[in-house]
Amino acid sequence: MAETSLSRAPVRTVSWRPKPSSAVGLCLIAPLVLLVILFLVLPLLRFAFLSVDNINVAGALSRTAQAMKNHPAGPVPDDAVFAAFGQDLARDPEGVAKLAARLNFFEGGMNSLVRKTTAQLGKIEPNRVGFITFDKRWGEPKTWRAISLATHSVIPEYYLNALDMRTSDPSSAFSIEAKPEGQRIYLRLWSRTIFVALFVVSVCTLVGYPIAYYLSKARGAVFTCAMGLVLLPFWTPLLARIASWQVLLESNGVINSILVGSGLVDAASRPQLLNNLFATVLVMSYVLLPYAVLPTYAVMNRVQPSLFSAALTLGASPLRAFFSVYLPQTLPGVLAGGILIFVLSFGFYLTPELVGGPSGSLIGNLIAYNFSQSLNWGLAGALSTMLLLVIAAAALLLRAVRPKPARKA
């Protein structure tokens, strides 16, 4: 040993290190960073843009917008605006198709109304009475609330919708009202998502902390076995884990069979374990538990055991020694795991989709619904952007408490 360190010392002192150039490092990082910017950052920015963008639709309504400005009127405009609106409908068929779809997001039924009106435009007198005679909805204030909203190039409407609110009077800025009772969905989903995330964090911490402690004390084969049990679900593909929970929780599933077979539960009154909030929370806790165990274990491994015994020697009860010595030392690991689980569970989609049913779905499911089924990309973009903001805030918090990387002595 002494020899090697002797022979090494002079090498250290004369070792010639070229001044590291920053260009080489940047060139090495560039391909991956470009890939991420191109296929993740830019798409996300575009999503954020879509959530406020209304330029094309506003363009299709340019004459209507001009007329509205020149002839301000009550909730239902006068003849000049109707005439301009008629011209806009006739002017640009492609723009009108977009307009009709967009208006439908602001007010249900507008898509068919606009399409029907455009198709029959030749038969309609281009004034207020003519339009209202054709369809009485043209005389309703809510129709014109939607159209007036669509004349702006930048709209906050999707963000308001994502919070169950809407613009009450599009002509004045910041006039916001809550949506009618029956149309509120999102606030309930946001609060459910926060509740589920916090609940899963607590379950994982309560179950994970003792497991991490056990791992940090175990040695040899016991350690290998226990660590294997934690890592096995971690590396098993998510769908295999979800499939096994479906087998367990089904109404004819393993758990219900055991309950009925042991006579605890009557065969007719088996509890509903799948497709509800309970299943979402249970399976999410299962999926995220390793994320609570591993960071806590990493921190516990570096804790000086002598401090705990010192506290005991000095007369502290084991409980007191735990709360005032051991827990504060391991808290960074618990916090890191907890915040990570909060961040991950906030964006969960697949698990609630497959085991949660309607009562167990989360905000991630509504993003997918608005994106791929209702094709309301603006609302999906607004929900995504808000979700990302929450997650970014939590990730910054995570950076602040992250335990320093382990160093081997």
Add this chain to the structure above:
Amino acid sequence: MRHLIKIWVMLGLAFLALPLLVIIPLSFTSGQYMVYTPEMVALDPSAYSTKWYLEVIHDRDWILALKNSLFIGVSAALLSTLFGTLAALGLSRAGTPMKGLWTALILMPQIVPIVVTAGGIYAAFSDLKLIGTYTGVIIAHTVLAAPVAVITIRASLERFDWDLVAASSTLGAGPLLTFRKVTLPLIRPAVIAGAIFSFATSLDEVVVIQFIGAYKQKTVPIQMLIGLREHLSPAILAVATMLVFFAVVILILSEVMRRRSDAYAQNTRKA
């Protein structure tokens, strides 16, 4: 107290392991449904069979899914390991500016919720005409798997002795030769582990493929998803069991690579 904690820990470990263990015997059922029949509980041999495994390996859909998973997974693993190794080297070098920013960017695919990523990628790919193509799926999986490769390889570079690189260049080797003869052999276990983890990430990915892939690109998890939604047949459990064994293999391989990596670190320190 001590005993109570121990019982709590055992319950926690059982909670982690049991769901996976429950499906393994059930995948060998000879029945049509995913339930333990009384005969199975009584360990009657006729209640068990390998018929669902045979069904899976003879089914056209599952074979297509398996081929796709292998092709997409291996391609994405190779690409993300290539980009990931370069990036990890760049992030570990002294003198690279703004490391925090680059690290945050590279790790972003791990933090952004997958459903948001999927939406963003769909929107981008529909402009680039990459929806329903293998190229598109492989690019997406490369982006998603690269952080795993970077984390694994960077961890081994933290213990790397840069004096060896300096020595090699003092002796006249160019950067490529140094990489091939000095750096790569030392970090090889971590690179291999990174590639394995990247492959596992791609194999586990369903949401993005569901958004941007077509029927032609359906992978094993997509085929499972179809099965879970439509008809619950024990064939899914046979596949799930195979995936659990795949996880065991990954666990063992990663442990082997970690030990080798440690051994290299020890050797270089002694040398």
